[in-house]
Amino acid sequence: MSEQEPLDVGVLGYRFMGKAHSNALARLPMFFDDAPEVNRHTLVGRDEEALADAAEQFGFEHTSTDWEAVVDDVDAFYNLGPNHVHAEPSIAALEAGTPVFCEKPLAPTLEEAEAMRDAAADSGLVAGCAFNYRFVPAIRYAKNLIEDGKLGEIRQVRGQYLQDWLVDPEAPWSWRNDEELAGSGALGDLGAHTVDLARFLVGEEVGEFAEISGQLQTFVEERPVEGSDETRPVTVDDAYSAQVEFDSGAIGTFEASRVADGHKNDHTIQIHGTEGSLKFSLERLNELEYKGADHRGYETILVTDGSDPYLDHWWPPGHVLGWEHTFVHENYEFLSAVRDGGEFHPSFEDGYQVQRVLNAIERSDESGERISLA
Amino acid sequence: MSEQEPLDVGVLGYRFMGKAHSNALARLPMFFDDAPEVNRHTLVGRDEEALADAAEQFGFEHTSTDWEAVVDDVDAFYNLGPNHVHAEPSIAALEAGTPVFCEKPLAPTLEEAEAMRDAAADSGLVAGCAFNYRFVPAIRYAKNLIEDGKLGEIRQVRGQYLQDWLVDPEAPWSWRNDEELAGSGALGDLGAHTVDLARFLVGEEVGEFAEISGQLQTFVEERPVEGSDETRPVTVDDAYSAQVEFDSGAIGTFEASRVADGHKNDHTIQIHGTEGSLKFSLERLNELEYKGADHRGYETILVTDGSDPYLDHWWPPGHVLGWEHTFVHENYEFLSAVRDGGEFHPSFEDGYQVQRVLNAIERSDESGERISLA
Amino acid sequence: MSEQEPLDVGVLGYRFMGKAHSNALARLPMFFDDAPEVNRHTLVGRDEEALADAAEQFGFEHTSTDWEAVVDDVDAFYNLGPNHVHAEPSIAALEAGTPVFCEKPLAPTLEEAEAMRDAAADSGLVAGCAFNYRFVPAIRYAKNLIEDGKLGEIRQVRGQYLQDWLVDPEAPWSWRNDEELAGSGALGDLGAHTVDLARFLVGEEVGEFAEISGQLQTFVEERPVEGSDETRPVTVDDAYSAQVEFDSGAIGTFEASRVADGHKNDHTIQIHGTEGSLKFSLERLNELEYKGADHRGYETILVTDGSDPYLDHWWPPGHVLGWEHTFVHENYEFLSAVRDGGEFHPSFEDGYQVQRVLNAIERSDESGERISLA
Amino acid sequence: MSEQEPLDVGVLGYRFMGKAHSNALARLPMFFDDAPEVNRHTLVGRDEEALADAAEQFGFEHTSTDWEAVVDDVDAFYNLGPNHVHAEPSIAALEAGTPVFCEKPLAPTLEEAEAMRDAAADSGLVAGCAFNYRFVPAIRYAKNLIEDGKLGEIRQVRGQYLQDWLVDPEAPWSWRNDEELAGSGALGDLGAHTVDLARFLVGEEVGEFAEISGQLQTFVEERPVEGSDETRPVTVDDAYSAQVEFDSGAIGTFEASRVADGHKNDHTIQIHGTEGSLKFSLERLNELEYKGADHRGYETILVTDGSDPYLDHWWPPGHVLGWEHTFVHENYEFLSAVRDGGEFHPSFEDGYQVQRVLNAIERSDESGERISLA
Known part of the structure; x- marks a missing residue:
């Protein structure tokens, strides 16, 4: 166990993501005995x-309503606020010499994402973008299969993220429906995850996204404001799709929707190579479907054995994990990197690369032209 | 049972499709007692x-190596030859006053498809394009659900057709790899089915394909010629994808691959509306996944009850049908239309509309621009 | 192709099973070119x-209302009548030197089954019991895996056959609800299939059923007679279960129900060995779930490749077969054995062994004691 | 939030169950704000x-090696030790006036279970038996459906608990293989869960287990002792099965195995009524398969909505929970009952009733006779 001083962590944001990361921090000591010791030092907000x-x-x-005071008073700064407050505090923290962990997508605009990426590079500090699905054990297991060549040369990637919480036109307006505050809709909120997952899983094999055509659609143009008779315009997409070619010539299709009735949090990714294929769905996050060279069809692997990624820290085989465990794993990795001065991925650079892709999808939607990022 | 004279049927093509239709013709009398009586009159080929x-x-x-002699000697002409011989004999038959049933895709080029469509219109005869998946009972059942408004307003369509018979670079060259003979690859062979299925299921709700962007890819540039040391170039796509907007503003994504390892004949379609969703996979063709307004998730319906489409002709509930039954159903409908002078869909007009979409996908792939068909 | 005279087949019974076998006979020539040529000679019934x-x-x-005249006038006699008319015509045919194919279960009582088995043995003729599920390609494939030792030593077998056509207490009375006519209910109708399937798949590995305890239950004691105001008593079981030990020490559980709401024809079998496991469900009859020594979980195999049992006679990979194809396969094997004087399984001996097990289940239900068949 | 003093909890056992309950206690404050405040006071063990x-x-x-000193020094005593140490400390605690939470099965013998049940009754204290699967949200949801009559009258129950950690004959011997220490094998360890789950879900509808026949089997007679050359005899079952009739005439089949290759923690229960059916599998614990009167097949419900049992305490829809959450829920209920003097189920009485069933299964296995508990 570490002999070092505990790390003081400051956290901006105390809603959904605030709770998810706080829980993760609270659970580390009992399950990851080589994790850094952490003080949940200061929680930052306005109310x-x-x-x-x-x-x-x-x-x-402690609590604080002044993030500026907090960023150089802690050993790591977590930026879990809405997208439009990602850039300024994150950059300030980095400039103050404080490692940053920022929720995804990195920023609502490519410009801000670039500034954040640059600030991270200039600082030389650990700057992580919290794409938590990289830390699903089944996804890590999939990554290992791909790295071991079990799928051969990668040819096709297919990613979908389907939710249905906006299927009802009367579902209330929120900041997530506003371009100013959120940047984009399904694209930034969900598509960012899928693009990052694809980069994580096959990026070393297929390179970056080279050619992209995108399509966005808004089905419900305005939504009621809760507790009032007014409506406000929806200025972001309800759904997007994209088709891409990677550097290597591999191709991919990507899609997300917030109006896919019957799908709650259905993030799927499917990969085909010359030797095999795999499939994953977040709604069954303990499972991986894998077809290797010796298979005729997909094998359903319950990724809960002690030898599986992170599983030696938890329960016996077949005792399934939940969504929140991904946060424990990513916090473990991030905080270990902070303590050890090591590398952490997904980094701000990763977050920026995702943002480039999202931006290209938006530009293609507007121009009707395929965008080259090569 | 019909008191009419039996219908003499002439069939061009005696391989896979020849066998599938011949089997269908042979099975009609035992299971569809109101089907027209049919003579399998003349089989046409070269060898x-x-x-x-x-x-x-x-x-x-009878047999014949001269389709020109056959087309006006029979009551219905089946054109089951390779794509590049679809146009001429079909048009000749129509001009001779003989109804035609032609395999899909209607033609290798849009020009030929247009000529065939025009010939059919001019003739006033029944001219069917054999998209057999419209005749899967579960698909008919799905169509009924959509027509009954069970899905509400249609917003999203997702179609995929995955096969893997070309995953191996050493899989031999065939006419299906040649642009001259086949027109296109996965796009025409598989994508044609998916586009037709989408038009069948939601065409009345969402209109035609209005805006299309497409992407084609060939992973294996040349393939060995069986029984020789040579290779020949692959001049068609191994995989395609497309993203579309329909007249109504609904959107869709389409995809096919012949190199999707682990998928044999995996034709899936998924539809989301404001009130519900549905999913279908050809590899489980007796099942439909349906989520209606009163559901929380998808219900797996085994579409084998006596009250289900075509099922009163077959076996008790739960005694599943196979792929070939779709041919029996489509032959039943086509021949009944021929006998009764009724309408038959999918028609040459339907085949032509599919071809317009495939053509737009190809053009978009080449130009990098979204194509408007509106 | 055979140079022999066609086989004249006489068939008793023209309802469900009559149609299923007639269809099979009609389809053989197009798909099994080495099958014996068959005349559908005489159909036997009362009305x-x-x-x-x-x-x-x-x-x-031809037709006939006198089976006694038919049995020595044909080359093979199919007994597809209700269970209580299995014994007499089958025995008469065998005594007349005519091979017999009899529907399952072999007989409503063990005594009759024994007499039939003895008649078959005395005759030296091919005498088949039509347990068609032995002829599902996925089941044959499973059998091959087991024979190849892929599951290691077999330890556990689990078979269930679930239907729901009697779930409604108002579902009408039929001969299948009457002990005199049917022998038993779910036990004989469905359980016979499961017991035969277990014997087929693992009989060589585990031996016969040695120790059996059984349980029968009737949930609806009387049912309405269609077209009248009367009801008649239900004198057979709606559901049964059994637990068994095989000769080898392997164990098994068996179950069937006609009141399992939501299950149409859900015949499943699952087998666990020291090296692997497999699962099959009739409602997905083209699929086999297989876990071998190199697997972590079950692989879903679509058993439709040309190299799979019987599949070289049908369609390309992924073009699924239906329930009725099992009848084509069993007729092919039975008729080939008749022509060649070969062996055919399942035989009357197999049918008798199944009957012994069913009888033991009934006796155990009555006595409350485990029955030894060893 | 409670103004009461925190509850001091003493816990005997610090391995798998010790960790699972400790984690649950640690997580309550962040997610269940009306839970009693708890001090993790004393951990009891020998080493x-x-x-x-x-x-x-x-x-x-604190720690202690003397449970006798602890039982009257805490506000609640958790007995998480091996089965053979369940009775004495639990009874001592109850006699000392301390509520007890004991892991399942309640005891290795029926006599001890009875003594524990009596001690609980005499004490009037909360005495819980930790059958955690009653606290799976999908199981609670299922219970609500049954109570609401959505399945009609219950006719059939089917429960299986399949694991494979002993499939290898070389898997090492442990106390779980020893009758003295564990009481029984798969029967007590796994079957206890299934019997409890059945009683929970349908006990009010079908009454208690009335008639039982059971079968136990040991496939591997001795196992190696880790770190030595010796082997020790396996004196418990590797697998059991049972068939039962309930008071109401409903029937059930039950089964568990530790040698079911490919199954890690596959606890399934399936229930059929006159109006509907449901299915659950622990390996997909966020899902329930439900067929109601208006369904044709099973609907897959992801039980993660805010309105689902316990889900308002956790994450948004589709953010799945894991196995360990069942411990948080049961600890919440148990500790609330301790604080409020309320009722808690499963109680020692429930644990005893389960034990009666397990005992009858063993007796039936030995005698070969059906056992009546009515």
Whole structure:
């Protein structure tokens, strides 16, 4: 166990992501005995009362409404706020010499993402973008299969992220429906995950996204504001699709929707190579479907053995993990990198590369032309 | 049972499709007692010996190597030859006053498809394009659900047709790899089915394909010629994808591959509306996955009850049908239309509309621009 | 192709099974070119009008209401009547020197089954019991895996046959609800299939059923007679279960129900050995789930390749077969054995062994004691 | 939030179950704000060093090697030791006025279970038996469906618990293979869960287990002792099965195996009623398969909505939970009952009733006779 001082962590944001990361921090000591010791030091927000409640619930020692004061007072700064507040505090923290862990997508615009990426590069600090699905054990296992050549040369990638929480036209307006605040809709919120997952799994084999054509669609043009008679315009996409060619000549199709009725959090990725294929769905996150050279069809692998990624830290075979475990794993890796001065991926550079792809999809949608990123 | 004279049927082509249709013709009397009586009259081909064997096996009375002599000697002409021989004999038959049933895709080029469509229109005869998947009971059942409004307003369509018979670079060259003979590859062979299925299922709700961007890819540039040391170039696509917007604003993604390892004949379609969703896979052709307004998730319906489309002709519930039954159903419908002078869909007009979409996908792939068909 | 005279086949029974076998006979020539040529010679029944209609529909040359006259007038006699007319005509045919193919279960009582088995043995003729599920390609494939030792030593067998056509207490009474006519209910109708399938798949590895305890239950005690106000008592089981030990020490559990709501024809079998496991469900009859020594989970194999059992006679990979194809396969094997004087399994001996097991299940249900057949 | 004093909890056992419950206790405050406040007070074991390490990892204030001293020093006593140490400390705690939470099965013998049940009844205290699968959200949801009559009258229950960790004859001997220490094998370890789940789900509808026949089998008679050349005899079952009739006339089949290759923790239950059916598998614990009166087939419900049992405490829809969450839920219910003096189920009475069934299965296996518990 570490003899080092505990790491003081400051966290901006105390809603969904705030809870998910706080839980992860709280669980590390019991399950990852070589993880850095962590103080949940300061929780940052604007509403003092809500903040105080959250700090008590999440186990933080202090609260602050002033992120500027916090960023150089902690050993790691977590930026879990809405997309439009990703850039400024993250850059300030890096400039203050504080490693940063920022929620995805990295930024609502490519310009901001680039600035963040540059700030990270200039700082030389660990700067992570919290694409948590890289830390699903079945995804790590898939990555190992691909690296071991079990799929041969990669030819096709297919990624979909389907949700249905906006299927009802009367579902209320939120910041996620606003381009100013969110950047984009399904594209940035969901598509960012899929693009990152594809880069993680096959990036070394197929290179970056080289040619992209994209399509965005908004089915519900305005939505009611909760607790009022008004509506507000929806200025982001309800669904997007993209078709791409990678550097290597491999191709891919990508898609997300917030109006795919019957799908709650159905993030799937499928990969075909010259020797095999694999499939994954987040709604069955303990399973991987794998077809290797010696298979005729897909084998359903329950990725819960002690020899599987991260599983030696948890329960016996067949005792399935949940969504939140991905946060424990990513926090373990991020904080270990902070402690050891090591590398952490997905980095701000990874987040920026994802943003380039999302941006190209938007530009292609607008221009009707295939965009080259090569 | 019909008191009419039996219909003399002439069939060009005696390989895979010849066998599938001959089997269908042979099975009609036992299972569809109101089907027209049919003589398997003349089987047409070029290799006399192979033809004679096939005629005996398939139950044909005559053979001929001269389709021109046959087309006005029969009551219905089946054109089951390779794509590049679809146009001329089909048009000749129509001009001779003989109804035609032609395998898909209608033609290797849009020009030929247009000529065939025009010939059919001019003739006023029944001219069918044999997209057999419209005749899967589960697909008919799905169509009924959509027509009954069970899915609400249609927003998204997703179609994929995955095969793997060309995954191996050493798989031999055939006419299906040649642009002259086949027109295109996965696009025309598989994509034609998917586009037709989408038009069948949701065409009345979403209109035609209005905006299309497409992408084609060939992974293996040349293939060995069987029984020789040579290779020949592959001049068609191994895989395609397309993203579309329909007249109504609904959107869709389409894809096919002949190199999707582990998938034999995996034709899937998925549809999302404002009230529900459905999913179908050809590899489980007796099943439909349906989510209606009162469902939380998909219900797996085994479409084998006596009240299901065509099922009163077959076996008790749960006694599943196979791929070939779709041919029995389409022959039943086509021949009934011929006998009764009724309408038959998919028609040459349907085949032509599919071809317009395939053509737009190819043009978009070449130009890098979204194509408008509106 | 055979130079022999065609085989004249006489068939008793023209309902469900009559149609299924007639269809199989009609399809053999197009798909199994080495099958014996067959005349559908005489169809036997009691209602002359219905019989004449059926003979026309099924392609029979003659009809007869007198099976005694038919049994020595044909080259093979198919007994497809209700269970209580299995014994007498089958034995008469064998005594007349005519090979017999009898539907399952072999007989409503063990005594009759024994007499039939003895008649077959005395005759030296081919006497088949039509357990068609032995002829599912995926089951044959499974059998090959087991014979090749892929599952190691067999330890556990689990068979279930679930239907729901009697779930409604108002579903009408039929001969299948009557002990006199049917022998038993779910046990004889469905359980016979499962017991035969287990014997086929693992009989060589585990031996016969040695110790058996059984349980039968009737949930609906009387049912309405269609077209009348009366009800009749249900004197057979709606569901049974059994647990067994085989000669080898392997164990098994068996179960069937006609009141398992939501299951149409769900015949499943699952086998565990020291090296692997497999699973099959009749509702997905083209698929086999297989876990071998090199697998972590089950691989879903679509058993439709040309190298799979019987598949070289049908369509390309992924073009799925239906329930009725099992009848084509079993008729091919039975008729080939008749022509060649070869062996055919399942034989009357097999049918008798199944009957012994069913009988033991009934006796155990009555006595409350485990029955030894060892 | 509670104004009461925190509850001091003493825990005997610091291995698998010790960790699972400690984790649950640690997670309650962040997710269940109305849960009692808990001190992880004393961890009890025999090996002082291992105990000290565990106490630090699990967050306990004290350790003790003397459970007798602990049982009256805490507000609740958790007995998580091996089966043979369930009775004495649990009874001592109850006699000392301390509520008890005991792991399952309640005891290795029916006599001990009875004594524990009586001690609980005499004490009037909360005495819980930790059958955690009652606390799976999908199982609670299923229970609600049954209580609402969605399945009609219950007719059939089918429960299986399949694991494979003993499939290899060389898998090492442990206390779980010894009758003295464990009572039984798959029967007590796995079957206890299934019997409890059946009682929970349908007990109110079908009553208790009335007639039982059972079968046990040991496939590997001795196993190697780790770190030595010796082997020790396996004196418990590797697999069991049972067939039962409930008070109501409903029937059931039950089964478990530790040698079912390819199954890690595959606990399934299936229920058929006159109006519908449902299916559950622990390896997909966020899903329930449900067929109601308006369904044709099973609907796959992802039980992760905010309105689902316990889900308002966790994440948004589609963000799946894991196995360990069942422990959080059961600890929440148990500790709330301790604080409030309320009822908790499963109780020692429930544990005893399960034990009666397990005992009857063993007796039936030995005698070869059906056992009546009515």
